[in-house]
Amino acid sequence: MPEGIKDKVAIIGMGCTKFGELWDKSGDDLMVDAFKECLEDAGIEKNDIDVAYWGACFPMQGLSGMPLSTLLHLPYIGVTHVENLCASGTEAVRAASYAVASGASDIALAIGVEKLKDVGYGGLPAFGVSMTGANSTAPGSFAMMATRYFTTYNLSPEEGKRMIGRVSVKSHHNGTLNPKAHLRREVTLEDVVKAPIVAWPLGLFDCCGVSDGSAAAIVCRADMAKKFRADPVYVKALQIAISSGEEINYTDFDFAHVESTRRASARAYTEAGVKNAREEISMAEVHDCFSITEAVTMEDLQFSPTGKVRADIESGFFDLDGGLPVQPDGGLKCFGHPIGASGIRMIYEMYKQLQGKADQRQLKDPKMGLTHNLGGFPQGNVCSVAIVGL
Amino acid sequence: MVGITSYGGYIPWYRINRMTIYGAIGSWLNPASLLPGEKAVANWDEDSVSMAVNAAIDCLTDAEREKIDGLYFATTTSPFMERQAASIIATALDLSPEIRTADIGGSISGAASAVLTAADTIKAGSAKNIMVCSSDCRIAKAGGPLEEQYGDGAAALLMGDEGVIASLDGSYTLSYDIMDHFRVTGDKYNRQWEDRWIRDEGYGKFIGEALAGLMKKYNLSAKDFAKVCYPCLYPRAHGGIAKKLGFEAEQVQDSMFTAIGNTGAPYPLMVLIAALEDAKPGDKILVASYGGGSSAMFFTVTDEIEKVKGKRRGIKQNLEFKKDIGQYERYITCNSVLTIDTAGRGEETSLTSASKLWRERREILGLVGSKCKRCGTPQYPPQRVCANPACGAVDEMEDYRFSDKTGHIFTYTGDLLAFSPNPPSIYGVINFDGGGRYLLDFTDCEQDKLKVGLPIELSFRRKYVDRVGVSGYFWKARPVTED
Numbered sequence: 001m002p003e004g005i006k007d008k009v010a011i012i013g014m015g016c017t018k019f020g021e022l023w024d025k026s027g028d029d030l031m032v033d034a035f036k037e038c039l040e041d042a043g044i045e046k047n048d049i050d051v052a053y054w055g056a057c058f059p060m061q062g063l064s065g066m067p068l069s070t071l072l073h074l075p076y077i078g079v080t081h082v083e084n085l086c087a088s089g090t091e092a093v094r095a096a097s098y099a100v101a102s103g104a105s106d107i108a109l110a111i112g113v114e115k116l117k118d119v120g121y122g123g124l125p126a127f128g129v130s131m132t133g134a135n136s137t138a139p140g141s142f143a144m145m146a147t148r149y150f151t152t153y154n155l156s157p158e159e160g161k162r163m164i165g166r167v168s169v170k171s172h173h174n175g176t177l178n179p180k181a182h183l184r185r186e187v188t189l190e191d192v193v194k195a196p197i198v199a200w201p202l203g204l205f206d207c208c209g210v211s212d213g214s215a216a217a218i219v220c221r222a223d224m225a226k227k228f229r230a231d232p233v234y235v236k237a238l239q240i241a242i243s244s245g246e247e248i249n250y251t252d253f254d255f256a257h258v259e260s261t262r263r264a265s266a267r268a269y270t271e272a273g274v275k276n277a278r279e280e281i282s283m284a285e286v287h288d289c290f291s292i293t294e295a296v297t298m299e300d301l302q303f304s305p306t307g308k309v310r311a312d313i314e315s316g317f318f319d320l321d322g323g324l325p326v327q328p329d330g331g332l333k334c335f336g337h338p339i340g341a342s343g344i345r346m347i348y349e350m351y352k353q354l355q356g357k358a359d360q361r362q363l364k365d366p367k368m369g370l371t372h373n374l375g376g377f378p379q380g381n382v383c384s385v386a387i388v389g390l
Numbered sequence: 391m392v393g394i395t396s397y398g399g400y401i402p403w404y405r406i407n408r409m410t411i412y413g414a415i416g417s418w419l420n421p422a423s424l425l426p427g428e429k430a431v432a433n434w435d436e437d438s439v440s441m442a443v444n445a446a447i448d449c450l451t452d453a454e455r456e457k458i459d460g461l462y463f464a465t466t467t468s469p470f471m472e473r474q475a476a477s478i479i480a481t482a483l484d485l486s487p488e489i490r491t492a493d494i495g496g497s498i499s500g501a502a503s504a505v506l507t508a509a510d511t512i513k514a515g516s517a518k519n520i521m522v523c524s525s526d527c528r529i530a531k532a533g534g535p536l537e538e539q540y541g542d543g544a545a546a547l548l549m550g551d552e553g554v555i556a557s558l559d560g561s562y563t564l565s566y567d568i569m570d571h572f573r574v575t576g577d578k579y580n581r582q583w584e585d586r587w588i589r590d591e592g593y594g595k596f597i598g599e600a601l602a603g604l605m606k607k608y609n610l611s612a613k614d615f616a617k618v619c620y621p622c623l624y625p626r627a628h629g630g631i632a633k634k635l636g637f638e639a640e641q642v643q644d645s646m647f648t649a650i651g652n653t654g655a656p657y658p659l660m661v662l663i664a665a666l667e668d669a670k671p672g673d674k675i676l677v678a679s680y681g682g683g684s685s686a687m688f689f690t691v692t693d694e695i696e697k698v699k700g701k702r703r704g705i706k707q708n709l710e711f712k713k714d715i716g717q718y719e720r721y722i723t724c725n726s727v728l729t730i731d732t733a734g735r736g737e738e739t740s741l742t743s744a745s746k747l748w749r750e751r752r753e754i755l756g757l758v759g760s761k762c763k764r765c766g767t768p769q770y771p772p773q774r775v776c777a778n779p780a781c782g783a784v785d786e787m788e789d790y791r792f793s794d795k796t797g798h799i800f801t802y803t804g805d806l807l808a809f810s811p812n813p814p815s816i817y818g819v820i821n822f823d824g825g826g827r828y829l830l831d832f833t834d835c836e837q838d839k840l841k842v843g844l845p846i847e848l849s850f851r852r853k854y855v856d857r858v859g860v861s862g863y864f865w866k867a868r869p870v871t872e873d
Contacts, residue, residue, distance in 0.1 A: 121734030123807050129739050129854045131747070131754050132771065132864055134817035134831045140805030144818060148801040151842045199805040200814070200837060248819070249769045249777030251827045255801050255819065379819070379829065 004271035009097040010225030010232040011217055011388065013042020016348040019213035019336030020182040027061045027115030028071050030214035034341075035072060035111060038216035043228055044107065046072065049218070052079045052109040053095040055088030056340035057375070058125055061113055068111065085375025086287060087240060088112060089215065089343030090384035094238045096219050106221055112345075113214040114338035123210060124339075139207050139290060141377035143199040146292040148255035150201070153307045157201050158193075163310045164291035165192035168205045170319050171288060171327045175334025177320075177360040182209040182336030192291075206291040211336025215344035217351075233351045236368065236387040237271035239264045248379040256307075258293075258374060260383035261300035265372070268385040269302075272368070277302045281324060281387075282366035283353060285346035287374040288331045297372060298326070301385075320361065328353065328361045339375075343384060346371035350388050392509045393557035393689060395519070396548040396698055397663045398449025400441050401650055401708035402432045403834040404715040404724070408538050414718030415533040423585075425625065427648025429541035431715060432527050434724040434811040435833055435851040438465040439475050440863060441544035442525035443482045443850035445656075447793070448703045449521065449546035455483060458548070460490040460520035462508055464500030464655045466573070467527045468493060469852075469861045479523055482850050482863065484756040484791055490517055498571075498621075498654045499681035500524065501545065502563075505659070506685065508549040509558045519550040526654030529725045531579050539623070540580075541651020543708075545659035555698050556666060556675065556689035562604035564683035568592055571681075585624070593623045593680060598631050600684035601676060605635070608688070612636035615688070616673035619661040621680050622647035649709055655681075662689075664705040669695055713834070723811055736809035742860045752789070757848065757865045759826060761790035768792070768826035790826075792848070793865060797822040799844045804837035820846055820867050833866040845870045 015037030017030050025033075031054075039046065054068040061067055065079030084091040089112030096108035119125045124138055150160035169189050175181040187205055195203035225232035241264035247253035265277070274280045286301070288294035295313060298304045303324055304312045312318060318326040329335050329349040332342060350369030352358045368389035375382040405428040412424060432441065442463060461483075463476035476491035490511070494500040501524035508520040525544035530536035549558075570588040573580045582588065597620050605611055612618075618637050622628040622645035632642045643665045653660060658679040665675050669691040678686040703711075715721050722728040752758040759770030765781035768790045776783040802818025809815070816832040818840075832840075833851055846867040853864040 119734070123735070126735050126738035126809075129856070129862070131742070131750075131853070131862055134829045135805075135808045135810065135815045135853075136817055136829065137805055137807045139807055140803045140815070140817065143803035143805070144801040147803060147842065151801070197804075198807055199803045201803075244777075244779065246777050246779050248827060248829060249773060250767065250779065251821055251825065252779075 001270050005097060005101040005238065006236050006271055006273065007234050008101040008222050009219050009235040010222045011219050011235065011351055012225055012228040012232050013038045013044065013218040014216065014348045014351050015041060016180060016215040016345050017213050018180040019211040019338060019345070021117050022212040023117065025212060027113050030115065030212060031068065031071060031111055031113050034214035034216040038218055042218045044218065047075055048107050049074065049109045050077055050107055051096070051099045051105040052077060052111070053082050053092040054079065055082050055092035055112040056114055057083055057085055057088050058114065058339065060118065061115060084240070084382045086289070086339050087343060087373040087375045087382045087384035088340040090371065090373050090386055091240065093217055093344060093347060093386065094240065094384070097235050097238055100219050100221050106224065108219050109216065110219065110344060111214065111216040112341040112343060114340045115212050116210050116338060117212050137199065139202050140199040142290040142293055143202045145255055145296065145378040146201050149292060149296060152254060152256040161193050161201055162189065163313055164206060164295050165189050166313050167288065167291040167294045168192050168333055171331040171333035174320055174328055174361060175330030178330050178335060181330040181334050182211045183334040202290055202292065208289050208332035209334065209336040211338045213336060213338035213341045213345065215341045215348050217344055217347060231355045233354050233388050233390065236389050237268035238386050239268040239271065240382065240384045241267070242382045243376070243380045245380065253379065255378055257296055257300050258378060258381065258383065260381055261297055261372065261374060264383045264385040265301045268387055272387040274387070278324060280368060281370045282368050283325045283328055283350065283363055284370040284372065285327060285329065285331065285349050286372040288327060288333050289337065289374065293374060294326070294331070301370065301372065325363055328358065328363060343371065343373045347386060347388060354388070354390055391554050391557045392512045392549065392551045393554040394547050395550040395553045395555060396449050396453050397666055397704060398445045398447065398546040398702055399660060399663050399705040399708050400445035400448060400544040401430045402436055402441065402542050403711060403713050404431045404433055405429065405712045406431050406715045406718070406721050410718050411538060423535050425538045429651030430543055431721055432542040432725065433834060435853065435866065436527065437469050437852050437861060438467045438525040438527045439469055439478055439861070440850050440852050441527065441542065442479050442523040442546070445525065445544035445546040446479060446483055446521055446523050449548050450483065451702055453548060455485055458485050458489065458519045458521050460508065460511060460517040461485065462492050462494060462504040462520060462522050464494040464504040464524040465526055466495055466498055466500070466655055468495060478755065478863065481751050481755040484752065484758060484793065497681040498526070498657065499679040499683065499685055500655045501659045502679035502685035502687065505547060505549065505687065506561055512549060512551055519548060522547045522549055524656035524659055526656060528580060528654050529578065529727055532722060532727055535585065536580055536582065539652045541653045543650055543653035543656055543660055545656040545663055547659060553694055554692055555695040556691045559688055559690050560604060560608045561685065561687040562600055562607050563685040564596060564600050564603065566596065566683040568682060589624050589627050594627055594631065596684040597678045597680055598634055600678050600686035601635055604676070604686040604688060612641065614674055615641060615676045616669065617641060617643045617665040618676040619643040619658060619665050620678040621645060621652060621657040621661065623652055623680065646709070660705055666691070666695065667699065667704050667706050671695060720812065730811065732809055739854060739856045741858060742856045742862050755863060757791065757793040759790050759792050760787035762786060763788055768822065768824060770826050770828045792822060792826060795822045795824055797846050797867065799840065799842055799846060799869065800827070801842060802832065802840055830865065830867040833868055835869045835871065839871045840869055
C-alpha cells in the first residue's frame with residue numbers, strides 16, 4: 001500500500017447551491033453560485049487558485065476545461081474536465097488534492113455541476129438504444145440488486161420493501177431539516193411501501209431526486225491551511241475503485257453487494273488508518289441513488305455485517321440520533337442528485353458538520369466523516385470513497 | 391431422393407379473439423362478415439425476420455448447421471426493400487457465409503416457390519442442404535375485414551437429399567396475375583377486391599385447379615393421400631375445395647384459421663408441418679399454396695420421420711403456448727397501427743451504425759461470444775482478455791455460440807421508467823447453462839409469473855426500430871413459466 005495523502009491536503013473553503021428543479025438557473029449560474037460561496041468561505045481571491053478541476057457527467061455542460069475557465073474567467077491556469085459518472089465530483093476533489101499533495105500546486109479548485117432538468121422528460125437522460133444490452137435504466141438496474149438481495153437473505157418482497165423503505169423515511173426526515181435540500185417533506189413507511197412502482201420492487205420513494213445543482217471546494221497544502229482559517233478540514237483518504245467487468249462477464253458476482261465499494265473503502269480505511277469503521281467513522285454521506293443501494297452500502301463499508309443491515313436500519317442506528325448517522329443532509333434521496341455535484345455536496349455536509357455549522361442537523365462532536373459515490377450499475381460501476389476529519 | 395429433412399414452426403405468443411376486435415371497433419365491421427375464433431399476433435418486438443429465425447432455430451434442433459449451404463426466405467413483409475432478409479436470418483443462425491441466399495417476395499405463394507426452387511437447386515447439385523424459411527407479419531387497417539383474417543407466424547423446412555423425412559415427389563404450378571389482394575410500393579396496408587369475387591373466382595378455383603392438375607399429372611387420386619393441406623381465406627369455402635375433388639373431410643388437414651388466422655406466405659407450410667407431426671411412414675401428403683395462382687406439391691413420408699417427430703416445437707406445441715392479448719388497443723400498439731406517444735425517452739433512438747453491425751455481426755445477430763481456451767470460461771460479449779479473475783489470458787479465445795444455449799434467471803426487474811411499447815420493460819441477468827452471463831431483455835412473459843431461478847430459452851427479436859426506420863435485431867430471454 002502506498003503512503004497515501006492522509007493529512008497532506010486541507011479543505012479551506014466550500015460552497016453548495018440549493019439543489020432542485022431549478023428552472024430559473026442555468027448550469028453556469030449554479031457554478032458561479034457555488035464558486036462564490038466557496039471563495040468567500042475560503043477568504044481567498046480568484047487569482048490565488050493555480051489549478052482547477054471540474055466534474056460533470058453528461059455532456060450538456062460542455063467539454064474540455066473551457067466551460068469552467070471562461071465562465072469564471074480564470075487567469076490562464078490549468079483547468080481539466082473530469083468525468084467518472086456519479087463519482088465525477090469526488091474525482092475532481094481527488095485530482096485537486098493530488099495536485100496539491102504532489103507539490104505541483106498550492107491552491108486548487110474542485111467544482112461539480114449537473115443541469116439535469118433541461119432534458120424534457122423525467123429521470124436521467126437516456127443513454128440511447130444499445131444494439132445488444134437490455135433496455136435498462138438506473139432504477140431497473142438497482143431493482144435487480146434488490147431482487148437479488150431479498151433472495152439471498154431470504155426476505156419476502158414485503159419484508160425487503162419495508163427494510164429499504166425505512167432507509168427513505170430516515171432520509172426524508174433529515175431533508176426536512178435542510179434548507180438547501182430538493183425534497184423537504186416527511187414520509188411514512190406506508191407512504192414508501194405503497195408508492196407507485198418505478199422498477200419492481202423499487203417504488204417512487206425508493207428513488208432519489210433528479211436535480212440541478214453545483215458544489216465547490218478549495219483545497220490547499222495542509223501546512224498552509226491555518227493561514228486561511230482556524231478550522232480547516234483535512235483529507236484523510238481519497239480512493240476510487242472501478243469495476244473489473246467480471247461482475248457481468250464472469251459468473252461469481254452475487255448482485256447483493258457492490259465489489260468496488262468494498263475495495264475502495266478497504267483502501268480508504270488503510271489510507272486513513274481506520275481499523276473499525278463502525279466505531280471510528282462519526283457520520284457518512286453515501287450514494288443512496290436508491291434505498292437498496294444505501295442498505296447494501298452499509299454492509300460494503302463494514303458499518304453493518306454482511307446480510308445483517310436490516311437490524312441496524314430498523315433499530316435507527318443510521319438515524320440522525322443513532323450510533324452512526326448516515327445522510328444527515330438528506331442524502332441523494334432528498335438533497336437531490338445533480339450527478340457531477342453530488343460527491344462535493346457530500347463533502348460539504350461533512351465539512352459543515354466538522355466545523356459545527358450544520359444548524360438543526362448538527363451532530364455531537366463528529367471527528368471523521370466518510371463520503372461515498374457509486375456511478376453506474378451494480379454490475380459495472382465506479383466507486384469513490386473519501387474520508388475527511390479534523 | 392430430395393425432400394424435407396427437418397421442420398420447425400413459430401407462432402407468436404399473443405392471440406387476439408376476433409370478438410375482442412369486434413368489441414372494440416365493431417361498429418365499422420359488417421356483422422355478416424364476423425369470423426369465429428382467435429388469431430396469432432406478433433408481439434411489438436417481432437417481425438417477419440425475427441419470427442423466421444425462431445422457426446429456423448426450431449428446425450435446426452439436432453441438425454448440423456455447418457452443413458447448410460443455402461437459405462431461401464419467402465415473405466411479403468420484409469422490413470427492407472433493399473437489404474436481403476435471408477442473409478440477416480443466415481447471420482442470426484450463425485450459418486457459414488459460403489451459402490446461397492435469396493428472398494422470395496411479392497406473393498403469399500412464395501413459400502411454395504421457395505420449397506420447389508430449393509428442391510431444384512439440390513437436384514441440380516448446386517447445394518446439399520437448403521433452409522427454407524417463410525414468415526409474414528401483415529397488418530391490416532383497423533376495423534376492416536382483413537384485420538379479422540390476418541394472423542402472424544413462421545415456418546421452416548430444411549431441404550436435402552440425406553435423411554429425408556418426406557420426399558418431394560411431384561409438383562404442379564399455376565401462375566396468374568390476379569389483383570385480388572395487393573399492396574402498392576410504399577403502402578403499409580393490403581387492399582383487396584370484393585370478397586365474394588375472390589372467393590368464387592380466385593380462392594375457390596385456383597387451389598382446386600392445381601391439386602387436380604397435380605393428380606392428373608402423376609395419375610393419382612384423392613384416395614392416394616393421407617392429408618391435403620392448403621390455406622384458408624374463407625372458413626365456409628375452405629372444405630368445399632377438397633370435397634369437390636373427392637377428398638373426405640378427415641383427409642383435409644385443419645387450416646388452424648380459428649387458432650392463428652391467415653398467416654400469409656408461411657401458411658401452407660405451417661399446415662403441412664402440422665400434418666407431418668401426425669404422419670406415418672408411407673403417407674402421401676398433398677400441399678397447395680394460394681396467391682397469384684397456386685403451387686401444388688406432394689410428399690411421401692419416410693421412416694426417418696420418427697427421428698424428428700415430437701422433437702420440435704413445430705406447430706402443435708406452438709399452438710399451446712399462447713396468451714390472450716386481452717385488449718384491442720394493446721394489439722394495435724404492438725403492430726404499430728396505432729401511433730402511441732413514446733414521450734421523450736422513447737424518442738432517444740440513435741442511428742444504427744452499419745459499420746459496427748458489419749464488424750460485430752456474429753456477436754450481435756448470431757449471439758456468438760468467446761470461450762477461453764486456457765480456463766474454459768464462456769463469455770459474452772466476446773472478450774480478448776479473459777474475464778475470469780483467476781485466468782486473464784489474452785487472445786486465447788475461441789468462438790462460442792450462446793444462441794443455442796439455455797439459461798436461468800439470476801435476477802430481474804420490470805421497469806416502468808424505460809420506454810417500452812408494451813410496458814413494463816422486463817429484463818434481467820441470465821446465467822447461461824454451461825457458463826457465461828449477460829443482461830438480457832425478457833419477452834413473452836408476465837412479471838408476476840417470474841422468479842429467480844426460472845429457466846429461460848433464447849428468442850430472436852426486433853430490439854428497436856431506429857429513427858430512419860431500420861429494424862435492429864438481438865436475442866431476448868423467454869422465461870419458461872410453469873403454465
